[in-house]
Amino acid sequence: MQTIKRTKLYEAVIQEIQKMIASGQIKPGSKLPPEREMAETLGVSRAALREALTVLEAARVIEIRHGSGAYVLDVNDELLLRPLALVLLTEKGTVIDLLELRKGIEGEAAYLAAERATSEDISILEKILDEIAAGVAKGGLTVHEDFKFHYALAEATGNPAFTKVMNVIADAFHQGLRTSHGMLIQLPGRRETIVKEHRRILECIKKRDAEGARQALREHLERVEKRLEDWASSQ
């Protein structure tokens, strides 16, 4: 015999609103009916309705604009995954731990990308590499461009699980850099060397040298690790 769980009214209201959204009755971007109207339609007080709306807003399902109404947001996976980066960072682990994990995953991703990348994947990677080189010529390599390269690599595996998990870990890694290294934009390292490392990864992928791609990527991350340690000991 289980205890009977009472349903809180706001939870029931949330369910009704979620139904409206899931059924397509209210599409992303469009406005829910006014609060007073919805409260009457659902047969609840406006206070109960507002509690439900507030929860949905905090969960980024809707956005409530004062004087205008409640709008359904376009939900994407990134919002769902954000807490995970937090978990990885609050533990006693460090960005070095995350780098170690990245070596395992991204080494495997580079291997699979070398086996499976389409010509479109490769031209995307080439374009990003050009952006990296241009950024370096102008003064630095940004976290954003580095992220794009690694993301495109994950996509080239053709395995969505890699994309998702690598995204989360890279996000945690970059947040960790900001927190523990006070770095907002720049990755440490000799600029020309960084371009060369990324280019070597891409060359292995183009040549379909899977094992070489794995090694190139692992060595790249090992050098990032060394640079972080050097940077840390210089502070």
Next chain:
Amino acid sequence: MQTIKRTKLYEAVIQEIQKMIASGQIKPGSKLPPEREMAETLGVSRAALREALTVLEAARVIEIRHGSGAYVLDVNDELLLRPLALVLLTEKGTVIDLLELRKGIEGEAAYLAAERATSEDISILEKILDEIAAGVAKGGLTVHEDFKFHYALAEATGNPAFTKVMNVIADAFHQGLRTSHGMLIQLPGRRETIVKEHRRILECIKKRDAEGARQALREHLERVEKRLEDWASSQ
């Protein structure tokens, strides 16, 4: 020029409550002050206070018991990690995709475990292997025991990032098995072979043969993959 974001009152109230919890003033398991008292202390109406509490309850930070009060819950990482497992499962990927990802991560984990496992780690792994062998002698290998072995392996890396991410992926994997293969308890495969595979992994770890541990684990997962494919084509 940025748009100016107005702060909603419930958000400010949430922050105050989070401060009370984070400062240790209110510990997990204990009760927040009564609503009317808190509303007065914070200088807001009870309705605004309730909106904030409702959000915190929906986020599992607190539990509100009717007639009793609001209690601070003991937050654990599992709740935060759940979305990733969900995302991995709702995507077009399959359990084969997850196995591929596991090969990269767990191969690396086996490598690091072989380098770093303490004698305690090793005796835990041995104990779990004994349980696996006993289970096999009695009639089958359960998902639960398999999970324990892989979890202990992640722990032996000494890197918390591995533990967390491997947990999530294994969770998603096993859920995926249940959904797509209708298997609740048993892993497919010849029973004695499975024990041997796990034992080979452990022997490599004990001998500190890191590369051997990596290979043993990858081969184990490759055989799981083959068994799943064989099983699928027999349905």
Next chain:
DNA sequence: ATCGAAAAAGTTATCAGACCACCCGACCAC
């Protein structure tokens, strides 16, 4: 003295109504 039932006190849950703050569109003046 102990136990169980009832009453009292404390707390949350929901409602209703009021007033304030903001948004948006229409219209007018320059």
Next chain:
DNA sequence: GTGGTCGGGTGGTCTGATAACTTTTTCGAT
């Protein structure tokens, strides 16, 4: 074309009340 004002609609917050639930205290029976 731009800025200002107005009116209507909508959200934001408050106050006060009643209902529902939990916990503590009191009281009567044994």
